[in-house]
């Protein structure tokens with residue numbers, strides 16, 4: 271999953287609320303068994319949102335498909 275909010279709405283808990291809805295939809299409606307987020311190691315707000323929703327840092331990779339951008343993989347299983 272990916273999340274992006276207009277800056278005017280940051281810091282009010284809205285992303286956390288949205289992610290809660292996304293997780294619920296993914297697990298209950300789509301019957302997914304696992305969901306992940308890919309994020310920039312410097313994006314603390316994004317990491318915090320994932321952690322608040324019970325996601326865990328699974329690993330850090332040096333890039334995805336050769337893009338050479340260090341990336342954190344957060345995941346949650348049903």
Ligand SMILES: CC(C)(COP(=O)(O)OP(=O)(O)OC[C@H]1O[C@@H](n2cnc3c(N)ncnc32)[C@H](O)[C@@H]1OP(=O)(O)O)[C@@H](O)C(=O)NCCC(=O)NCCS
Pocket residue numbers: 272273274275276279280281282283284285286287307308309310313314315316318319
């Ligand atoms: C990431 C993003 C969606 C967060 O939206 P938001 O509605 O502000 O998030 P929330 O308010 O639900 O939660 C943010 C949390 O991060 C924390 N936080 C934000 N900036 C922080 C910082 N620099 N250092 C430490 N914590 C920080 C907040 O305090 C809050 O945690 P808390 O509830 O424990 O206090 C928003 O910043 C955004 O759209 N960013 C641009 C797009 C992006 O980076 N998307 C993620 C790509 S992986």
